[in-house]
Amino acid sequence: xxxxxxxxxxxxxxxxxxxxxxxxxxxxxxxxQWFHQNPWGQLINLFYIPSGxxxxxxxxxxxxxxxxxxxxxxxxxxxxxxxxxFCAVEPSGGGADGLTFGKGTHLIIQP
Amino acid sequence: GAGVSQSPSNKxxxxxxxxxxxxxxxxxxxxxYWYRQRLGQGLEFLIYFQGNSAPDKSGLPxxxxxxxxxxxxxxxxTIQRTQQEDSAVYLCASSLGPGNSPLHFGxxxxxxxx
Numbered sequence: 001x002x003x004x005x006x007x008x009x010x011x012x013x014x015x016x017x018x019x020x021x022x023x024x025x026x027x028x029x030x031x032x033q034w035f036h037q038n039p040w041g042q043l044i045n046l047f048y049i050p051s052g053x054x055x056x057x058x059x060x061x062x063x064x065x066x067x068x069x070x071x072x073x074x075x076x077x078x079x080x081x082x083x084x085x086f087c088a089v090e091p092s093g094g095g096a097d098g099l100t101f102g103k104g105t106h107l108i109i110q111p
Numbered sequence: 112g113a114g115v116s117q118s119p120s121n122k123x124x125x126x127x128x129x130x131x132x133x134x135x136x137x138x139x140x141x142x143x144y145w146y147r148q149r150l151g152q153g154l155e156f157l158i159y160f161q162g163n164s165a166p167d168k169s170g171l172p173x174x175x176x177x178x179x180x181x182x183x184x185x186x187x188x189t190i191q192r193t194q195q196e197d198s199a200v201y202l203c204a205s206s207l208g209p210g211n212s213p214l215h216f217g218x219x220x221x222x223x224x225x
């Protein structure tokens with residue numbers, strides 16, 4: 001099946017810093033989503049972004065489908081940004097096995 | 112409701128007992144997914160329902176696991192003869208359809224097998 005690799009696995013930053021999280025995938029995709037899992041375990045959908053660039057407040061994401069990667073940018077980090085960020089993809093070849101998740105990037109924002 | 116609803120939120124059971132977990136997807140969402148997340152780990156796909164099509168059960172870890180969905184509404188995940196390694200958070204998600212819409216997760220059911 002498709003492989004999803006996220007980097008870095010862990011990231012510790014001071015409040016106010018900017019960060020870039022990366023997601024590489026092994027096959028062409030027709031569906032790519034970024035999620036934030038907060039310290040209480042809730043998973044929030046950040047972006048549906050199989051290609052192109054989107055922005056939502058301090059967060060933005062870019063997917064370069066032809067090169068099989070996506071980037072999530074967080075600017076002016078706040079402590080509430082802490083948690084695990086997951087990238088999930090569905091291959092273009094289809095198949096009924098849903099989104100495949102990466103192992104996530106664990107982000108800690110220190111005050 | 113406004114979001115994906117899962118019940119119970121927590122379940123503690125003795126090894127060997129059967130458990131049933133419930134998921135109410137967002138109204139109108141035809142796609143429904145079950146995932147498992149062990150402590151500190153990523154999400155493991157279990158099963159996916161799309162409309163009235165036969166689900167792909169290839170992600171279910173053993174024949175003790177089964178899932179049903181009635182039409183495009185409620186789904187139940189059943190684990191028979193629970194084992195300690197079944198302890199995890201079981202997450203349900205729904206979307207408008209496959210491959211082309213955002214996935215929305217419920218808050219999960221935390222299962223502890225003692």
